[in-house]
Amino acid sequence: MTPISQTARPIAPWIGGKRNLAKRICAIIDADQAHKTYAEPFVGMGGVFLRRTSRPRAEFINDRSRDVYNLFRVLQEHYVAFLDLLRFQITTQANFERLVQVDPVTLTDMQRAARFLFLQRAAFGGKVSGRTFGLSRDRPARFNLTTLEPDLEALHSRLSGVCVTCLDFTDFIRRIDHKETLFYLDPPYWGCEGYYGRALFSRERFEDMATQLGTLKGRFIMSLNDTPGVREVFRGFEIKEISTVYTAASSGPKAAAEVLIMNFKPG
Template sequence: MKNFKLKCKTYAACRAPFAWVGGKSRLAKDIIALMPEHKTYAEVFGGALSVFYQKTPSKLEIINDINSELINLHRIIKSRPISLQIELNNMLRSREIFELIKNKAIKPRNNVQKAAFYYYLISLSFGAKMDNFAMSKSLRSPKNIYKSFEIYSKRLKMAVIENLSYEKFIKEYDGVDTLFYLDPPYIGTENYYKMPRAFDLKSHENLAFILKGVRAKFILSYNDCSVVRELYKDFNIKEVSTNYSLNINSINKKAKELIIMNY
């Protein structure tokens, strides 16, 4: 864990507190290294905030996601980290409980328990897809849900947390001093993401159209495909290599991804 300072305060660069579909824990350093100077940092598709947790804090930071359950989890990590930890410590790692929560047979009593249930499904499923209870054949033990969230709460303390569509968020925070980081659902994998509305080809085209008109600088991560290359052919495109897991036993496959910038 790497420490850095901003205005006499010490923060810790760390991995996100949970995994996420399409998470950027492996590419975060590459993305951060390409960031220009800015005053306002705004994440449009927050996910697990892998880049946010590894970057140096900016003067103003805003994180966003359209997924209200995910945003509730971030807000509880920020405001009630110990309560969340206690709630999870009182839960057993169980396939039966996983299915009951997934099928909404157990209703959360409050926002803390709602966040705990959501974290439970993320943490005990393969690839954070929240579909099936994960049990590694090699380790013979489910994933861990018992965690301290205090370091994440401190990092989130000064951040604004929004629950907006990408269109509204970009319009609200666009400005010459802003840096947008965007990690939209990848083309061809949109159904993996838990979103209140489908992110289809029109959404990808609309996002590209909006970004062509922003005053802010943006850095965008995407899968390498002909559609993306055509939509962003007028921008700076950098290829990077990464690995992703193919199955629960962590067999990895190399892949090429794109980092796209308007600077």
């Protein structure tokens, strides 16, 4: 394991992000000194990936969302040009609503990455599907390159040597699985399958996931909301109850119950 001297942080909000749980999850991951490969099939904005304090020999991050994959890849390979493009972006509701209507397929990779980053930072609650413009009386504009640039630079550096892919989780797990691999899975939560975009995930995929994880050579940690359906589908694994707070609701912070599902007992 190599200590990470300067950790990066997520550059945009993400619905289902792990800000409130990251320390507890990362403590389990960082305590595991046996794995030589670390992999995340549903990386999102990297709420756990970026908060770890040590890195093994190999790291893989994946997301089926083309926008997520494209943003990380552009930050890896075209950071300077991407930063120049962002300098012309301003936070206005009119610009937000215009970009929501743009089909990302019609854009270049850098334009698509800039669009996605702006929308995620400006949208209420980090929503992906059904975005609305976020306003707050007690904070500055949500897209401010002056304060964002250091985070982009840190993320660009952190992604050095990381393999980024855009695969279905089953293909990703199959390719990376090994007895020395540790997976962290953060799939869409039960009942929230459509929040990240249509056709990316469905309720039925949890059964596929449980079957595949049951034959895993490596080890895994997965976070999900605590529901009867989750407990039934993943009943064959170690399930640990944890409490957290959801902050995306317009009514304010709300206590919530979640579970960590594993195929091993952490020390």
